[in-house]
Amino acid sequence: MARENGLQKSLFALLAEAHPEAIVTLQYQYRMNKDIMTISNTLIYDNKLKCASKSVAQRQLDLPHFQQALDSIHGGASCTKQSCWIEQILDPSRKVVFLDTDKMSATEERIMETVVNKAEASIVLQLAEALLLAGVPEERLAVISVYRSQLRLISQSLRGRPGVEIATIDKYQGRDKECVLVSLVRSNETGKTGELLRDWRRINVAFTRAKSKIIIIGSSTTLSTTALFGIFLELMRTNNWIYQLHLGAENEHTIQPPPSPREKRNREHKTHSPAEAILKNRPILRDVYNSSSL
Structure with missing residues (x-):
């Protein structure tokens, strides 16, 4: 409806087009560490963005109870600590991670007019609980998706964690958290990503909300059908930031979130x-x- 009435562009975008001489490009940023900034630099800013200081560039997620969290999630788990995907993903030195679900049984589902991905929701729950057990305060963790239906599904699982912010990308404009989990949802045989994942201003917001660590969950096969996600995935491969989840990974840990x-x-x-x-x-x-x- 907005597009039909000529509202597909924001007032700021229209002003920028009318008066380009008045635009000053942001060069120094104080939010993201260098790895997270690299995503936005590659996709949007043509490598013009810089960290404002060395401390910003080297920012890393603090997990004071990392080992205790691992001990907790492996009580009755079918995976071993020697090959635990959660342990590898939570490693604070990994500041950007793309979790590829292609080898899992993680196909999206349509419920009426909405799209959800139950396998991704399960992965988000396990990662969120592990991060919280490891010492990340609830108010410093966020879960983001472009699909409200996916967020409703995740909210049910995390109802005992009221401090964790679960919101759409649009609601997260101008805000940030120490750690952000992004569920991209779309995973299908036809490679359809939908209109929402083609909006790169919106996606850039999702990928730049994290200060210390971002974990992005999605299907590389489905996402690679769009040009910019192809660039994004190539960046992930070049920097060794892709982690391939194996079949059944979502069922290896029996993590029970606290009651609401x-x-x-x-x-x-x-x-x-x-x-x-x-x-x-x-x-x-x-x-x-x-x-x-x-």
Whole structure:
């Protein structure tokens, strides 16, 4: 509808086209480390973007409880620590990771007019919980996707983590987090990516919200059918930033997220016996009850 009425361009874009002499190109940025900045530099800024300082360029995700998190997620897990994909992905030295789902059973699903990818949602849940267990505060972690239906699916899994921000790319303009997980969703035999993944201003926003680490999840085969994602994937290969997930990876860890605040209240309420409710705030009656129980 907006496109039909001539609103496909923002007011800022129209002003920039009308008065190019008034535009000053951003050169120094204070948000992203060098690896994350390289994505935007390659796709959008023609390598003109620079880190404002050495500390910004070398920024790295702090995981103070990394080993404890690994011990926790491997209780009853079918994978071993020696070959654990979560351990390799969480490695703080890996600041940009593209998780390729091509070898998994991770085909998108259509529900009415919406598109979801349950395998990607499972991967996001496991990574999010592992990051939180490793010491990333909830308020410093975000999950982003172009599809609201995918975010609703992920929100259900992470309902016990109210501090984790789960939002569309459009809502994340101008904001940032230490670590960002991006679910691209589209994975099909015909290579259809949809209109949303062709909007590179929108995709650039998604890829530049992270300060220390970004994990992008998607199908390289499907995404490579678009020209700019082809460039993106080549950048990932050149820098050895692609991690190929194997078949069944989403089922190797049995990670149980904490209950939501409402679920927690309900569980606590159910643990109280009728006697506890009667004896509450009645110390004399409680003494009599305890004496009769001896």
